Amino acid sequence: MKIEAVKTENALLIKISGRLDASWSDYFTDTFLEYIRNGEHYLVIDAGELTFLSSAGIRSLVRISKELNRVKGLLRLIQANDFVTGTLRMTGFGEWLADVAPEDLLVVSDDTNDKSEDTDVFVLKKDARIVVEVVSAWKPWQQVKEKEVAMHEFQADSFALGIGSPYDKLAGKESKYGDFVTFCGHVVYQMPEDRSRPDYLIPVADFVPTLQTIQCLHGRGEMSHLWRFAPEAEKERQGISELASRALAMTNAEQAAFVILAETEGLVGAYMIQSPGAEQAFKPNDFVEMRQWLSFCGEPAYTGEQSLVFGIVSRRDSPDNSGLLVPLASNPGLAMHAHAVIFPYQPLQNGVLDLKNQIAKFFNGPPPKGVMHLLDDDRPTLGLGESLFTRGAMWCAPVQWKEETV
Amino acid sequence: MLKIHAVSKTFFPQTVNEVRALRGIDLTIEEGSFTCIIGTNGSGKSTLLNAVAGTFFPDSGTIRVGEADITRWTEYQRARLIGRVFQNPFAGTAAEMTIAENIVLAMKRGLSHPLTAALNKSTKSEIGDRVRMLKMGLEDRLDNPIGTLSGGQRQALTLLMATWLRPRLLLLDEHTAALDPKSAAKIAELTKLIIHQEKLTALMVTHSMQQAVDLPDRIIMMHKGQIVEDFQKEQKKRVRIPDLLDTFDRVQKRELMDESVAEMLIRDYV
Ligand SMILES: Nc1ncnc2c1ncn2[C@@H]1O[C@H](COP(=O)(O)OP(=O)(O)O)[C@@H](O)[C@H]1O
Ligand SMILES: [Mg+2]
Numbered sequence: 265m266k267i268e269a270v271k272t273e274n275a276l277l278i279k280i281s282g283r284l285d286a287s288w289s290d291y292f293t294d295t296f297l298e299y300i301r302n303g304e305h306y307l308v309i310d311a312g313e314l315t316f317l318s319s320a321g322i323r324s325l326v327r328i329s330k331e332l333n334r335v336k337g338l339l340r341l342i343q344a345n346d347f348v349t350g351t352l353r354m355t356g357f358g359e360w361l362a363d364v365a366p367e368d369l370l371v372v373s374d375d376t377n378d379k380s381e382d383t384d385v386f387v388l389k390k391d392a393r394i395v396v397e398v399v400s401a402w403k404p405w406q407q408v409k410e411k412e413v414a415m416h417e418f419q420a421d422s423f424a425l426g427i428g429s430p431y432d433k434l435a436g437k438e439s440k441y442g443d444f445v446t447f448c449g450h451v452v453y454q455m456p457e458d459r460s461r462p463d464y465l466i467p468v469a470d471f472v473p474t475l476q477t478i479q480c481l482h483g484r485g486e487m488s489h490l491w492r493f494a495p496e497a498e499k500e501r502q503g504i505s506e507l508a509s510r511a512l513a514m515t516n517a518e519q520a521a522f523v524i525l526a527e528t529e530g531l532v533g534a535y536m537i538q539s540p541g542a543e544q545a546f547k548p549n550d551f552v553e554m555r556q557w558l559s560f561c562g563e564p565a566y567t568g569e570q571s572l573v574f575g576i577v578s579r580r581d582s583p584d585n586s587g588l589l590v591p592l593a594s595n596p597g598l599a600m601h602a603h604a605v606i607f608p609y610q611p612l613q614n615g616v617l618d619l620k621n622q623i624a625k626f627f628n629g630p631p632p633k634g635v636m637h638l639l640d641d642d643r644p645t646l647g648l649g650e651s652l653f654t655r656g657a658m659w660c661a662p663v664q665w666k667e668e669t670v
Numbered sequence: 671m672l673k674i675h676a677v678s679k680t681f682f683p684q685t686v687n688e689v690r691a692l693r694g695i696d697l698t699i700e701e702g703s704f705t706c707i708i709g710t711n712g713s714g715k716s717t718l719l720n721a722v723a724g725t726f727f728p729d730s731g732t733i734r735v736g737e738a739d740i741t742r743w744t745e746y747q748r749a750r751l752i753g754r755v756f757q758n759p760f761a762g763t764a765a766e767m768t769i770a771e772n773i774v775l776a777m778k779r780g781l782s783h784p785l786t787a788a789l790n791k792s793t794k795s796e797i798g799d800r801v802r803m804l805k806m807g808l809e810d811r812l813d814n815p816i817g818t819l820s821g822g823q824r825q826a827l828t829l830l831m832a833t834w835l836r837p838r839l840l841l842l843d844e845h846t847a848a849l850d851p852k853s854a855a856k857i858a859e860l861t862k863l864i865i866h867q868e869k870l871t872a873l874m875v876t877h878s879m880q881q882a883v884d885l886p887d888r889i890i891m892m893h894k895g896q897i898v899e900d901f902q903k904e905q906k907k908r909v910r911i912p913d914l915l916d917t918f919d920r921v922q923k924r925e926l927m928d929e930s931v932a933e934m935l936i937r938d939y940v
Contacts, residue, residue, distance in 0.1 A: 404940055458920050459899075459913070479940075534939055551932030555924045558935055562926035590938050601940075639938050643930045 267295050272369040275306035275338075279366075281313030284321035293324040297331060300611050301527070303494055303655060305337030310366050312343035317351050325360065335613040342366065384492040385514060386616050388659070394423065394483035394521040396576065397666040398586045402427075402478040405557075408439065408540050416482050418449045418465075418473045420620075423521060423574050425603035426480035426588075427536065428453065430465065441478055441539045443635050445574050445603035447523060448623045449473060452605040454635035458537040458559045462605065462635045466627050478540070481576050481588055481601060483521050487619060487659035489514045493526075494655040501529045501652045504602060504638060505595035508577035510658070512598075517662030518582035524573040525612065525622055526656025530564025531571060531604055532648045533636035561636070564648055566606045569633065571653065572626060575602030576663060585665055593642030594650050602638045604651070617657050671871050672699040672839055677721055677731030678895075691717040692728065693895040699839075699873060704865050706882040707875045708914065709892035715875040718892070719841045722873070724748040735838055753832035755845040759824040762831075765817030769808060769827060772816050773797050776831035800830060804860065822853025826860055833864050840865065842874035846881070854878070858885060879911045889914070893921045 265282035276299055284292055299307060307328070329339045340362040344352070352358055401412040418424060424446035430453060431440050442456040451465040451473040465473035491514060493502055504524070511522040538557045547553070577600040578584040580591060589599035608630045612622070641648040679692040691714045699705055707715045721728050724745035732741045735751055756762060763772050774793065794812070802809045804826045808819075816824060825845060833840060842861065846854035858878075862885045865872045876882055882889050888906055891899035891914075898921050901909050 459917060534935060551927055551929050554932050554935065555927045558927070558939065559920065559923065560927050560931050560935065562923040588940055590940060637939055639934070641931075641934060643934055646930060647934075 265292065267292065269299065271304075272308075275308045275340075275369055276304040277308050277310055277366055277369050279310040279313070281315075283316040283318075284314060284324070285316060285318035286320035289318075289320040289324040292321070293327055296324075296328045300328070300331050300335070300337070301609075303614060305332060305335050305611075305614055307332065307337070307339050308362070308364070308366075308369060309339070309341045310343055311341045311345070311348055312366075314344065314348055317348045319355075322351070322355055322357065325357070329360070331611060335611050337613075340364075384494075386490040386492075387488065388490055388616075389486055389488055392486040392488040392661050393664050394485040394487075394661045395664050395666050396481055396483040396521065396586075398588065399426065399477050399480040399482070400587045402540070405540060408441070408478055412478055413476050414478075414480065416475055416477050416480055418446045418451055418467070418475070418482075419484065420449045420467065421484050421486065422446055422449050422482060423484075423523065424451075424480055424482040425574050425576075425601065426477050426482075427540075428475035428477035428480060429539070430463070430475055432476070439476075439539050439541045441476075441536070441541070443535045443603060443637050444475060444477075445572075445605050445635060446473070446482075447572060447574060448620050450623055450627045451475065452632050452635055454535050456536045456539040458535075462632050464627065464632060479588065481586060483576070483663065485661060487521075487523065488661040489659065490616060490619075491658045491660075492615070492617075492656075493653075493658070501654050502526075503594060503649075504573070504575070504651045504653070505592045505598060505600070505640065507653070507658050508575060508592075508600050508602075509595055509598060511577060511660035512579065515660055515662045519576065519578040519584060519663040519665075520660050521574070521576050521663050522658055522660040523619060524571065524575075524653060524656060524658045525617075525626075526571055526573075526653035526658070527609065528566045528569050528571045528606070529652035529654050530648075531566050531606070531636055531638065531651045532561060532564055532641050533604065533638040533651065534558050534560045535634070535636050561648070564652070565636075566633065568609055570607045570609050570612075570626070570656075571604045571651075572607065572623075573602050573604040573638065573651075575600055575638070577602075578663075590640075592650075593640045593647075604636045604638055606633045606636070608633065612656060619659050622657075671701040671703075671736060672697075672722065672873070673732075673734040674698070674718075674722070675732045675734075677718075677728045677733065679717060679721060679726065679728050683729075690895050692721065695721075695731070695895075695897060697890070697897060699871060701871055702869050703888060704862075704870075704872045704886040705874070705888040705890060706886040707873065707890045707892060708877075708879070708882050709898075710918075713892040714895040715892050716843055717895075719754075719843050719873065719875060722839070723752055723754060723841055751838045752841060753835070753837035753839070754841045755825070755828050755832050755843070757844040757847045759821040759828065759848060762828050763816050763824060766815055768813050769801070769816050769819075770794060770797055770812040772827070773801075773831055773834070776834050800834075801827075804830065820853070822849050822856060825849060825853070825857050829857065829860060829864060833868055833870060836868055836870065838871065840870045840872040840874075842872065842876075844875050844877055847877050861885065879914050882914065883909060883911055891917060891921065898924075 265288040399414040442454045444453040449467040511520040674697040677695045681689040889901040
């Protein structure tokens with residue numbers, strides 16, 4: 265079987281010839297899923313030379329159609345012969361058949377395909393902002409004292425990151441403080457133990473996810489801007505520092521909060537695998553002992569998966585009363601703190617995306633694979649650099665610090 | 671039952687070939703439990719079993735079996751407590767002697783005059799009964815030299831002999847690794863059966879993830895002379911092969927945390 269795709273004005277026109285049966289269906293499915301991954305959500309199959317369609321082929325089409333439904337896309341077959349038309353009608357998939365000549369799907373040449381930068385920026389709510397409250401009394405790797413622990417309830421407009429625990433015990437080993445991140449009140453928490461998958465708390469009915477935090481940036485409010493990004497000829501991927509700096513530019517703010525939902529090229533970061541508690545965890549630079557406390561990714565991780573990141577970025581010359589923002593090696597003008605949760609890949613719909621819906625969709629889908637505190641690894645020669653993303657969405661808003669922070 | 675405390679062993683100390691094969695091993699094995707040890711090549715699994723069996727004395731630390739501190743017992747003294755099976759099916763048996771004679775030797779192990787015992791009729795029927803449970807038809811070939819048997823058959827007999835006197839502790843070191851897959855599966859199954867039937871306490875090194883998941887009550891992972899993971903009880907029950915592979919990955923990843931990473935983390939992970 266042969267598959268050839270041409271980009272047209274409104275759709276991807278894919279000419280297939282030969283037999284679509286069990287021996288070709290995997291190849292066919294993979295090729296089409298790749299189109300969807302690349303942001304092509306309107307797929308028109310020119311079936312003029314498709315000679316045979318078996319039930320394995322139909323299963324492939326169903327799979328592709330399902331993926332397209334999730335991103336509000338569309339699948340159509342044109343020019344199908346009588347056999348294919350009959351098969352689809354009989355099996356109840358007649359709705360996929362359309363009566364369009366391929367010439368009517370205007371062919372667009374590749375060079376007019378470049379989009380100007382700003383077409384993908386959307387203003388969602390002009391004066392929306394995120395009001396951030398800070399917990400930073402605990403100093404890393406020291407003993408946790410009761411007065412350093414602050415309880416946080418995460419409401420539907422809460423975005424947060426930090427180190428916290430869903431358990432009540434404040435000190436000691438049972439406390440289980442681990443890295444967490446919160447989106448629209450949905451909490452993902454990495455149990456401080458490297459063999460367990462993250463746990464998550466979803467607000468349903470009257471349940472309000474709550475954590476005891478020893479470190480927390482808790483923002484509440486709405487996002488003002490959305491940027492949809494995709495690989496471009498000159499720029500195939502976005503570093504998190506570029507995204508963060510873009511968030512500052514878009515919101516025209518000194519400090520901004522941002523949420524990134526994007527396909528991952530590679531994440532660089534670490535997470536806690538032992539809870540700080542009753543004692544000083546380890547002496548700085550005792551790296552052998554440190555292995556028992558922090559798990560470092562070692563290589564860019566989670567390639568091809570979907571990352572959901574919450575971060576706060578500040579221009580370095582602007583005051584940030586958090587102490588939790590760390591200067592970025594890749595972008596010395598900025599200081600940032602960001603946590604990511606990683607979900608199995610699912611394609612995103614094009615255009616304006618509703619943040620709340622996306623959060624609900626991901627949290628109700630397959631479980632998260634990990635939580636990470638993102639780092640900018642600038643070690644000479646060995647450094648892994650920063651986290652990179654290929655395509656997706658970034659929501660952002662200016663940050664305002666809450667007055668009476670801890 | 672078995673208590674290994676802070677046991678270390680360095681081979682060729684203070685030479686270029688120095689190997690810290692065991693680095694402060696702490697391990698308590700409960701009576702009647704069956705533990706598998708997994709880990710990469712050279713991680714110290716065999717060395718740990720050798721330390722328990724008394725092949726050498728540890729540089730430091732103690733080893734107790736029940737109330738007895740056996741740290742300074744010789745290998746020969748420990749043989750009364752410990753049964754062993756090695757990887758090589760030709761180790762531990764005498765090829766030119768018959769099956770029955772080999773078993774008699776095993777039965778008399780630890781006695782002061784081992785070879786004086788005769789192979790009388792009742793002994794022979796007892797041997798026949800126990801060999802029959804292997805379900806290999808070997809009960810009809812008791813007078814054949816053991817050298818005529820296949821690797822799998824010999825390993826089954828070695829296992830039987832090592833457990834004949836119900837040792838307090840059974841040590842198995844990759845005892846299925848040299849066999850073809852079918853024989854290996856058969857021996858693995860027999861191992862589990864005998865350990866359960868005789869209610870033995872066993873420590874088994876295996877290269878097979880499948881065996882580690884299927885057979886024991888507990889899995890210990892070694893890496894560079896240390897115990898790096900320990901799946902017990904409920905934790906063990908939910909362990910599957912991908913979990914073990916993940917664990918290997920994580921353990922290797924820990925190695926990547928060197929001084930330069932530590933410095934970066936201290937600075938940036940706040
Ligand atoms: N008798 C010995 N003399 C010197 N080095 C040894 C001896 N036994 C083991 N070693 C070394 O100790 C390390 C651990 O070996 P071993 O316990 O056999 O590993 P494993 O059984 O996990 O594959 C290896 O580097 C090995 O070369
Ligand atoms: Mg070995």
